Amino acid sequence: MLIEISNVTKQFGGLIAVNDVSMDVHEGEIVSVIGPNGAGKTTLFNCVTGVYTPEKGKILYKKDGVVRDIVGVPAYKIAYLGISRTFQNIRLFKNMTVLENVLVGRHPKLRAKIWEILLTLPAFVAEEKKGVRLARNLLEFVGLLDREAEISTSLPYGLQRKLEIARALASEPKILLLDEPAAGMNPSETEELISLIKKIREMGVTIILIEHDMSLVMKLSERIFVLDFGQKIAEGSPMEIRNNPKVIEAYLGKEEAEIA
Amino acid sequence: MGAVYALIALGYTMVYGILELINFAHGEIFMMGSFFGLLFWWILEMTGLSKVIPIPLAIFLMFVFSMIATAFLGALLEFIAYRPLRSVTNRLIPLISALGASIFLQNFAMLTFGSTNRVYPAIFPDFGWNLFHARISLIQIFIFVTCILMMIGLTLLVHKTKLGRSMRAVSQDYVTASLMGIRVNRIITITFMIGSSLAAAAGVMYGMYYGVAKFDMGYLAGLKAFTAAVLGGIGNIPGAMLGGFCLGIIESFGAGYISSEYKDMFAFLMLLFILLLRPSGLLGQQVPDKV
Amino acid sequence: MMDIRFRRRVKAAARRWNNMDMRLKWGILLVIACVYPFLASSQYYVHIMNLAFIYIVLSLGLNIVCGLAGLLDLGFIAFYAVGAYTYAILSIKLGLSFWEILPIACVTTALFGLLVGSAAFRLRGDYFAIVTMGYGEIIRILANNLTFLTNGPIGIIGIPRPNAFGFKFEDPSQYYFLALAFVALAIFLTYRFQASRIGRALEAIREDEIAAVSMGVNLKNFKLISFIIGAMLGGSIGVFFASYATFVSPESFSFMESVMVLAMVVIGGMGTIEGPVIGALILVLLPEALRSVSDYRMLIFGALMVFMMIVMPKGFMGWIKPRRILRTAEEENPLVNRDF
Ligand SMILES: Nc1ncnc2c1ncn2[C@@H]1O[C@H](COP(=O)(O)OP(=O)(O)OP(=O)(O)O)[C@@H](O)[C@H]1O
Ligand SMILES: [Mg+2]
Secondary structure, eight states: OOEEEEEEEEEETTEEEEEEEEEEEOTTOEEEEEOSTTSSHHHHHHHHTTSSOOSEEEEEEEETTEEEEOTTOOHHHHHHTTEEEOOSSOOOOTTSBHHHHHHHHTGGGOOOOHHHHHTTOHHHHHHHHHHHHHHHHHHHHHTOGGGTTSBGGGSOHHHHHHHHHHHHHTTOOSEEEEESTTTTOOHHHHHHHHHHHHHHHHTTOEEEEEOSOHHHHHHHOSEEEEEETTEEEEEEOHHHHHTOHHHHHHTTTTTHHHHO | OHHHHHHHHHHHHHHHHHHOOOOTTHHHHHHHHHHHHHHHHHHHHHTTHHHHSOHHHHHHHHHHHHHHHHHHHHHHHIIIIIGGGTTOOOTHHHHHHHHHHHHHHHHHHHHHHOSSOEEOOOOSOOOEEEETTEEEEHHHHHHHHHHHHHHHHHHHHHHHSHHHHHHHHHHHOHHHHHHTTOOHHHHHHHHHHHHHHHHHHHHHHHHHHHSEEOTTHHHHHHHHHHHHHHHHOTTOHHHHHHHHHHHHHHHHHHHHHTOGGGHHHHHHHHHHHHHHHSTTOSSOOOOOOOO | OHHHHHHHHHHHHHHHHHHSOHHHHHHHHHHHHHHHHHHOSSHHHHHHHHHHHHHHHHHHHHIIIIIISOOOOSOTHHHHHHHHHHHHHIIIIIOOOHHHHHHHHHHHHHHHHHHHHHHHTTSOHHHHHHHHHHHHHHHHHHHHHOHHHHOGGGOEEOOOOOEETTEEOOSHHHHHHHHHHHHHHHHHHHHHHHTSHHHHHHHHHHHOHHHHHHTTOOHHHHHHHHHHHHHHHHHHHHHHHHHHHSEEOGGGGOHHHHHHHHHHHHHHOTTOSHHHHHHHHHHHHHHHHGGGGGGGHHHHHHHHHHHHHHHOTTOTTTTOOOOOSOHHHHHTSOOSOOOO
16 A cells, blocks of 8 residues: 555535545556545645645555655655645746756755855756756656747646646656646547556556546546545446446436446 | 824725735825825915815815825826736736835925925814823814724725725626626726825825824835734725724834834834734735635 | 837847856956946946945845745845944944954844744735835834944944955945955855756745645745845845945935835846846936936936836846756757747
């Protein structure tokens, strides 16, 4: 078990956005979290990444053989622990270039001290060189290398999502949380994204995915968790989820065509 | 004095509520309001009317004149210095523009009205009552009552009229408001006009109370009113009133018990203290970021 | 219409500047700066340039807080004041030399920056701004009232001038190269920080705090770092100022001064190095140039500030692309497509 979320509850005032949700993810898996709008999927991600602290529950994370509860750990430390994410409503660093965005993502791996930077000591230079090389590799990987000098927000929407993925990968994470990576993409871009995600998994990164595009979810996931009104209503293989009457009901027949 | 701060603070808060912009030139608007009042008095004196019309009427007209003139000045300020910048995302830009406007107005006042204290007419009969240990003068009561009346008026305006409803809509979300058919530009102009006329009234009262007007009086008063607005939770109308009164009380107590030299500092220290305990001001609510 | 053409011209110039070799362009500027005092027809012009240099360092300091980390600091001048008073008091009361006080003042202002920063960093946007304004005012009021230390509103006079290698700084042209050294140092510092993980983290905070945190940026630490670096720059040039003017009084550290420095940063172009430099030059030299219309100069100045913001909201140097990646690292694997 790489990460185990147990009985996590997060409230906003009277609204229970995530209600007693448990899920577990094994190393090397691709799992998906699905559910109607407002089900609490993003909130669950925010609990895992430390943006919100859940009121109840534990999130156990195994790193180097040590299991620890990461509830209450500040968000920036979570990144150092090897959990990285993308955002549903793209949050790129607007006035910075594509390459610079990826380098910010590399932050947890950069250690140069202030004096090393000021005196331009070799340790700093080597680290920067390595960072740039890796960032360029990642950009090539997502197909953005030729646009590295552009301002990030001048990219078309689909490419911005890919840039977010490259940025999240720059810290060489163990777990990658993708929040609706296919939103706003056209079918051919989505196809590319699917093969991209597969390759990321082959790099040894465990992936947790939130997505509304059922075809993508069904093609990629080993297991699926379904949330509705903050509660987990089902979990299982794509096959099981497809035929689960509760899930079909939760989607109110809206996506029945795709599910059935 | 708390009431005067509250009136100026209202202008900051109203503009902030709508545009999320600190109207740095607001202190200068207040100063101009004071001078407009004075100007009107000079006109009365020159035409000899000051002897003819009864004092209460003269005071009333002084307020009206200054408030109207300043309202237009406020609208002009918005039109020139802020409106062209509304689409700019960097919040510092309008701020610098506001500073420019404020330097301009200050120097304008200095050039037209001179760089020394200008004497305000002592229209108010100087008498008062001794209450406990404090002396309460007629003018203090007058200022207090006028300020309260104006605040009640503003509250009614914002909550009970169609205009007020539009203003609140614009401050919630002005893109949506414009889609709902509200003429956003007009509402913003009106907001500036109301805020400016309140500051003008404050300026006239300030002048009457201290007996002088000076080109640089807007700076400290503006600073304190801004402090008051933040104290109460900027963008929040009752908050600004509360903040103004708090600041006035804090200041007079601070001055009474510590030393008048540290009076200004006391207000700021209090502000720091409150903000550290309640980072969104007394009546402001904390809005968590949605991720 | 005119302003659009103006804007286009500035943009083209900025692009040319971006494409120029780093060493070449700064080298040229350095040479110009070095010959200036020999060409200046009077000491007065050198003096004005010294003032401009002081403001360049100040605005570069504020630029780290405001331009990089995006924190609106309205009390920046307080650091300058702390530096200046540290020099004035220590040199007179303890007889320490310029070179001894400089590091002491850096430490004092850094601690002060840490204090202010750790109180304020939690606050957002305008609340942060007003707290910084508050501490700026508090420092000024303290300078006004702690008479036994600061001599109150009258200020401290007769501050000793610095010595170096048996050479005593006396007239403006002697101070000139000292000031230039401060400027060069500030530029180098900003450049190094900006092209490192620290600068990138600060700019990430400015662009999006939540995304920055998710990338592992510790908001508190980095905001404090920006405050401390800014404070040290402001404080050290404050030391220079006190030694140059040989006189300090609270009047030099009013809120309006903070605002002017901010205006320099914004008018020049926040987050760049060239911006604050140009901004400081403009705002110091322009009122001088307007001296002929002396009465109206501040009036015109105010109007120009509004005009500038409307025509060029990004500042003069808004189109300059700051270097956020170490040059040697970026060019190791050069790409064909360099233009943006
Ligand atoms: N910061 C917040 N404050 C208050 N309520 C919030 C906050 N964040 C989320 N919510 C509420 O919690 C509920 C769950 O939101 P969440 O964003 O997790 O849904 P989601 O499953 O990601 O939906 P979508 O598919 O639309 O992205 C919603 O009702 C939302 O309004
Ligand atoms: Mg979501």
